[in-house]
Amino acid sequence: xxxxxxxxxxxxxxxxxxxxxxxxxxxxxxxxxxxxxxxxxxxxxxxxxxxxxxxxxxxxxxxxxxxxxxxxxxxxxxxxxxxxxxxxxxxxxxxxxxxxxxxxxxxxxxxxxxxxxxxxxxxxxxxxxxxxxxxxxxxxxxxxxxxxxxxxxxxxxxxxxxxxxxxxxxxxxxxxxxxxxxxxxxxxxxxxxxxxxxxxxxxxxxxxxxxxxxxxxxxxxxxxxxxxxxxxxxxxxxxxxxxxxxxxxxxxxxxxxxxxxxxxxxxxxxxxxxxxxxxxxxxxxxxxxx
Amino acid sequence: xxxxxxxxxxxxxxxxxxxxxxxxxxxxxxxxxxxxxxxxxxxxxxxxxxxxxxxxxxxxxxxxxxxxxxxxxxxxxxxxxxxxxxxxxxxxxxxxxxxxxxxxxxxxxxxxxxxxxxxxxxxxxxxxxxxxxxxxxxxxxxxxxxxxxxxxxxxxxxxxxxxxxxxxxxxxxxxxxxxxxxxxxxxxxxxxxxxxxxxxxxxxxxxxxxxxxxxxxxxxxxxxxxxxxxxxxxxxxxxxxxxxxxxxxxxxxxxxxxxxxxxxxxxxxxxxxxxxxxxxxxxxxxxxxxxxxxxxxxxxxxxxxxxxxxxxxxxxxxxxxxxxxxxxxxxxxxxxxxxxxxxxxxxxxxxxxxxxxxxxxxxxxxxx
Ligand SMILES: Nc1ncnc2c1ncn2[C@@H]1O[C@H](COP(=O)(O)OP(=O)(O)O)[C@@H](O)[C@H]1O
Ligand SMILES: [Mg+2]
Numbered sequence: 001x002x003x004x005x006x007x008x009x010x011x012x013x014x015x016x017x018x019x020x021x022x023x024x025x026x027x028x029x030x031x032x033x034x035x036x037x038x039x040x041x042x043x044x045x046x047x048x049x050x051x052x053x054x055x056x057x058x059x060x061x062x063x064x065x066x067x068x069x070x071x072x073x074x075x076x077x078x079x080x081x082x083x084x085x086x087x088x089x090x091x092x093x094x095x096x097x098x099x100x101x102x103x104x105x106x107x108x109x110x111x112x113x114x115x116x117x118x119x120x121x122x123x124x125x126x127x128x129x130x131x132x133x134x135x136x137x138x139x140x141x142x143x144x145x146x147x148x149x150x151x152x153x154x155x156x157x158x159x160x161x162x163x164x165x166x167x168x169x170x171x172x173x174x175x176x177x178x179x180x181x182x183x184x185x186x187x188x189x190x191x192x193x194x195x196x197x198x199x200x201x202x203x204x205x206x207x208x209x210x211x212x213x214x215x216x217x218x219x220x221x222x223x224x225x226x227x228x229x230x231x232x233x234x235x236x237x238x239x240x241x242x243x244x245x246x247x248x249x250x251x252x253x254x255x256x257x258x259x260x261x262x263x264x265x266x267x268x269x270x271x272x273x274x275x276x277x278x279x280x281x282x283x284x285x286x287x288x289x290x
Numbered sequence: 291x292x293x294x295x296x297x298x299x300x301x302x303x304x305x306x307x308x309x310x311x312x313x314x315x316x317x318x319x320x321x322x323x324x325x326x327x328x329x330x331x332x333x334x335x336x337x338x339x340x341x342x343x344x345x346x347x348x349x350x351x352x353x354x355x356x357x358x359x360x361x362x363x364x365x366x367x368x369x370x371x372x373x374x375x376x377x378x379x380x381x382x383x384x385x386x387x388x389x390x391x392x393x394x395x396x397x398x399x400x401x402x403x404x405x406x407x408x409x410x411x412x413x414x415x416x417x418x419x420x421x422x423x424x425x426x427x428x429x430x431x432x433x434x435x436x437x438x439x440x441x442x443x444x445x446x447x448x449x450x451x452x453x454x455x456x457x458x459x460x461x462x463x464x465x466x467x468x469x470x471x472x473x474x475x476x477x478x479x480x481x482x483x484x485x486x487x488x489x490x491x492x493x494x495x496x497x498x499x500x501x502x503x504x505x506x507x508x509x510x511x512x513x514x515x516x517x518x519x520x521x522x523x524x525x526x527x528x529x530x531x532x533x534x535x536x537x538x539x540x541x542x543x544x545x546x547x548x549x550x551x552x553x554x555x556x557x558x559x560x561x562x563x564x565x566x567x568x569x570x571x572x573x574x575x576x577x578x579x580x581x582x583x584x585x586x587x588x589x590x591x592x593x594x595x596x597x598x599x600x601x602x603x604x605x606x607x608x609x610x611x612x613x614x615x616x617x618x619x620x621x622x623x624x625x626x627x628x629x630x631x632x633x634x635x636x637x638x639x640x641x642x643x644x645x646x647x648x649x650x651x652x653x654x655x656x657x658x
Contacts, residue, residue: 065656074571074653095575102573113568113655117297126294130574135293174572186656 020047021181021214022071027080029066029237040066042237043080048182051212053205053227057220057254058234064218065186067234071216072105072184073097084182102130106175108185112167114159120146120170121155124177131178145173149203165196169203176207183207185217194223201227222247222254246272249289250281266290291578295585298562306590309554313594313635314601316547317628321602323539324624326464327532329606329617333463334528335521337399340413340461343489344498346520347379347505348513354524355384355399356465357531360486366512367488370505375496380407381485383476389429389469390446391437397466398433400447402476409489412470417441418456427452428470432462447471448479465528490514544631547594552639555586559643564655571652579647586643587636595632599625 024046031038041063048054058064069075070082073089082089084104092100101107114123124142129135146155149169159167168188175183185204189197205227208215217224225231233240246257253274260272262279266286273279282289299306338346338355347370352360364381371379383402388395403410405421412420416431418441427447429439434457439445443454452471461468477483490505492498498516505514515523559566566579599620606618 069653069656072571074656098570098573098575100573101571105573107568107571109568109655113564115294115565115568117301118294122293122297126569127572129291130569130572130578178573 021050021085022046022048022216023081023083024071025081025083027067027070027077027082029063029070029075030078039237041070041077044234044238045080046232046239048214048216050181050214051208053208053215053217053229055224055228055231056216056218056234057225057231059220062234063237064234066237068184068186068216068218071182072107073101102127103178104181106178106180106183108168108171108175108183108188110187110190112159112164112171112191114167114170114174116159119156119158120151120162120166123159123170124173127174128177142173142177145177146170149173163196164192165199168192168196168200172200172203172207176211176213179211181213183213183215185215185219187219187221188217189219189221189224197221197223220253222252225254248272248274248278250278291581292585295582296589298582299558299586299589302558302561305554305557309550309590310593310597312550312554313547313590313632314597316543316550317595317598317632318543318601319546320540320543320631321598321620321624321628322605322618323532323536324627325602325606325618325620327529327536328621328624329619330463330465331525333460333617334465335524336460336463337401337468338517338521338524340458341489342409342413342491343380344492344517345376345490345502345505346515346517347488347490348486348515350511350513352513353515354520354527355487356524356527357386360384361482361484362486362488362512363484366509367485369509370488370490370512370514373501373505373508375493375501375504377491377493378408379491380404380409380489381473382410382487382489383473383480384486385448386466387448387469389433389467391433391439391443393437396433396437398429398469399466400476401468401470402473403470404473409491410473412456412458412461412468414459416457416459418454420456422455422470422472424472424475425452426455426472428456428458429454430461430467430469431457431459433467433469450475450479540627540631544635547631548635548638551587551590551594551635552642554590555583555639555643556646558586559583559646563646563650566647567650567652567655570650571655576648579650580640580644583640583643583647584636587640591632591636595628598628 024044027041027044028039029041031040044067056064056067066075070077077090084100087100089100115126118126121139121142124146125135125138128138128141143155146152149172151166151169151173154162154166162170189200192200201224204215207213246255248255249271251274255272255274257272262273262276264271264279264282273282347362347367348360349362352358367379367381370376381404385400387398387400389398401410405411412428420428422428427445429445434440439454441454444451445454447469492501502514502516506512569579602618602620606620610617
């Protein structure tokens with residue numbers, strides 16, 4: 001018991017030691033004005049520690065992408081501040097933002113977004129070249145990283161010749177190759193089957209923990225939840241306390257119990273569905289889903 | 291960036307090669323007429339040299355053959371002939387007309403000369419005779435070959451029928467040919483007894499320029515020019531007349547080249563919007579993206595220019611074999627002009643795609 005507490009103390013001390021890499025303070029983003037004004041993100045605050053994996057979930061239209069864009073320095077908040085280390089993204093000159101994105105942030109996209117005319121190796125090397133390194137040096141570094149990620153046998157393949165999981169690994173290598181502090185991923189598993197999705201998430205976790213990089217993932221994929229250190233629920237532009245969530249047994253989506261469009265009491269349990277369609281499918285053959 | 295530009299350009303190969311081909315053809319347009327004229331320049335004045343005249347005497351103010359109408363009297367010619375240093379004087383009648391063969395009409399200088407006179411007639415005969423009589427004509431070998439005319443065949447000149455009795459060589463160029471008839475036949479077609487030009491030979495030891503000046507001093511109704519000057523004026527007239535055509539061809543070439551290049555670069559950039567947006571999101575600066583456009587413009591245009599220059603060179607070797615009487619010469623000035631045009635095209639064509647690149651909002655990538 002005492003031993004365990006000693007461990008607790010040391011963990012707490014370590015955490016105190018660490019400065020957050022990213023601090024978001026009261027960020028709001030509006031689009032349009034007057035009657036047509038939309039508040040996409042409303043007074044959001046957040047601090048992300050090095051090595052932490054934060055999952056931001058929320059229904060479609062809740063402001064996830066808008067928030068991610070602001071975190072990535074691709075969109076300016078209407079109010080509030082975003083800091084990465086000592087750089088204040090909200091105050092940085094427009095011309096300095098690319099440099100911050102290049103060296104401190106890695107992006108992973110939903111549809112991989114590889115450069116279709118370039119080989120896997122050149123896809124990764126190109127991003128290194130942006131920092132001013134020669135093509136040779138960039139390719140050397142890219143090759144090493146791809147080999148570490150188990151892509152050594154696909155270096156000279158064009159994206160069209162790669163499977164979804166392989167494409168995602170190239171995309172991850174590309175996000176990682178300039179050694180960023182933060183990796184931002186928008187729906188990284190949306191285009192992958194569940195096995196590849198899981199592999200991708202485990203890889204991201206390894207990257208976060210080994211390299212002490214923070215990973216912020218935006219997704220509505222319920223399966224990601226277990227590898228995240230923290231799950232935040234975004235709704236109507238602001239974080240809600242984790243509402244009571246349930247998993248739709250048919251489609252696997254997470255559903256807010258209070259707002260579920262359909263529910264069924266089956267075998268003494270209440271089940272929640274994302275849509276009446278899922279409920280009907282369930283009722284047609286309940287055994288299949290339990 | 292060079293590698294990306296190159297790969298992206300080559301990714302849709304057909305479009306790339308169409309683009310390069312289009313630029314090449316446009317630049318070819320700029321080069322070819324010029325090359326044709328330069329190549330044919332010597333041919334343009336072939337008659338003036340072949341005639342053997344040291345001095346051409348014409349109506350006052352007339353300084354060449356092409357598109358000129360000259361009339362002097364026999365008396366003017368005899369006065370010129372009496373000038374010190376003049377060995378002989380031969381009259382010719384001249385007009386520009388059409389020679390009608392069975393196949394087609396050929397534009398030609400029509401020269402009426404007197405076979406008994408030393409000058410004015412053809413000097414290089416490859417078939418038949420130079421000694422033509424009434425109702426007979428001598429045409430150029432190149433016309434005969436292309437129109438399928440043989441010795442003894444009949445042709446129509448200025449509305450009259452003539453029999454071909456001789457063939458000359460080297461008197462056909464891209465603009466026209468030279469056809470000879472008897473001076474009396476020519477005179478019969480035309481009222482009055484004036485002549486067009488007097489062709490003078492100078493005695494050995496006399497300077498044609500000085501003799502010509504002396505002729506003009508004695509008779510202010512005539513202009514007398516040494517052969518070199520007369521030939522230079524002839525070339526200049528043809529050049530002046532074709533300058534506008536060359537200008538229009540150059541402009542057309544420039545515009546076509548510009549349109550093709552701009553379109554190729556524009557569509558290539560448009561197709562890659564998403565990827566360039568990703569590159570921007572990842573931290574590429576505008577100058578990185580501009581360099582993609584510049585490299586693409588440079589690649590298309592260098593290849594286009596090379597193909598165009600190669601084609602002109604190739605045509606220069608093939609064309610004279612296919613179309614008699616034509617020659618093409620690739621000049622340094624022509625090459626410089628094409629490369630300058632290519633550079634200009636590149637700069638203008640790159641503007642729109644560069645603007646496209648600069649306007650790209652990297653946030654758009656996440657909203658697809
Ligand atoms: N550029 C924009 N102009 C106007 N409204 C926008 C813009 N971007 C997002 N929105 C609005 O902001 C809200 C949040 O959008 P988004 O961040 O894309 O949500 P999510 O990614 O969670 O689906 C939506 O109502 C959307 O219509
Ligand atoms: Mg979204």
